[in-house]
Structures are given as C-alpha cells and as structure tokens.
Amino acid sequence: MAALLAQHRxxxxxxxxxGHPARAVRQGASGAISGAANFAPALLAKxxxxxxxxxxxxxxxxxxxxxxxxxxxxxLAQPTGDAVWLRVRAPLEALxxxxxxxxxxxxxxxxxxGDGTVVGEI
Numbered sequence: 001m002a003a004l005l006a007q008h009r010x011x012x013x014x015x016x017x018x019g020h021p022a023r024a025v026r027q028g029a030s031g032a033i034s035g036a037a038n039f040a041p042a043l044l045a046k047x048x049x050x051x052x053x054x055x056x057x058x059x060x061x062x063x064x065x066x067x068x069x070x071x072x073x074x075x076l077a078q079p080t081g082d083a084v085w086l087r088v089r090a091p092l093e094a095l096x097x098x099x100x101x102x103x104x105x106x107x108x109x110x111x112x113x114g115d116g117t118v119v120g121e122i
Contacts, residue, residue, distance in 0.1 A: 025050040035072040036063060040111045059110050062103050070095045071104055078108035 006028065025031070025048055036059065037044040043056045063071055070088050074095050077085035086094045095101055 022047040022050055022052050035068050036060065038072055039075045039108070043111070055110065059107055062107050062110075066095065066100055066103060067092065071100070071107075074101060074104035075108050075111075078105055079112075 020032075031048050032044065034044050036056075040056070040059065043053060043059070046053045047056060063075075069092055070086075073085050073088060077083065088094055095104065
C-alpha cells in the first residue's frame with residue numbers, strides 16, 4: 001500500500017479496508033470508505049486525520065469478525081430498535097446468530113459510551 005500511495009501522489013486514493021485508515025492517511029491516502037462511519041463518524045474522522053484511537057481499534061476488532069455490511073446495519077438498528085435497518089440485499093444475509101447480534105449491541109454501546117451518542121439514543 002505504501003508504494004502505491006508514494007507512486008500516485010497525484011491521485012485521491014481512498015482506503016477501503018476498515019482497519020487501515022490512520023496508517024494509510026499517514027502514508028498519503030486521501031481518506032477512507034468506511035461502513036463504521038455510518039455509526040461512529042467522529043471516531044472515523046480521527047483516523048482519516050491520521051490519528052490512532054484505541055476505542056476505534058477495539059470497535060473495528062469486533063466489527064471485522066462479522067460480515068461487515070450486515071453488522072453495520074445491526075449496529076445502526078440498536079438505537080431505535082427499528083428492524084428495517086437489518087435488511088440487506090442478496091446475496092448478503094442479515095445476522096441471525098445470537099452471538100453476532102450481541103457483538104453488534106456491544107459495538108453500539110462502545111460508541112455511545114466512548115464517543116457520545118452518535119446515532120439516536122441507546
């Protein structure tokens with residue numbers, strides 16, 4: 001990644017992997033494409049500025065163990081309890097395992113407790 005960024009300083013390169021934004025920005029990336037920014041924009045903004053944050057590392061550690069799109073939607077559903085957030089398009093499937101849903105509940109609580117309530121009240 002570092003070589004690509006160094007060779008193409010003339011391009012706006014956005015990082016797509018949730019775990020790489022801070023390091024990539026320090027190496028020259030322009031920003032990130034992030035599902036977690038939907039529920040933790042203030043935390044992801046730190047990474048896009050090239051700042052590391054232990055809370056986002058812990059949050060992403062939990063998130064990246066799950067299918068990311070269904071997990072992001074499940075985290076977004078937590079504050080409101082609105083099941084419409086859980087819908088995903090084929091071929092993706094909504095999270096059904098209780099342990100996966102619990103992990104998303106924990107992620108939502110981490111965001112609320114660590115960064116103020118970002119999406120509604122939890």
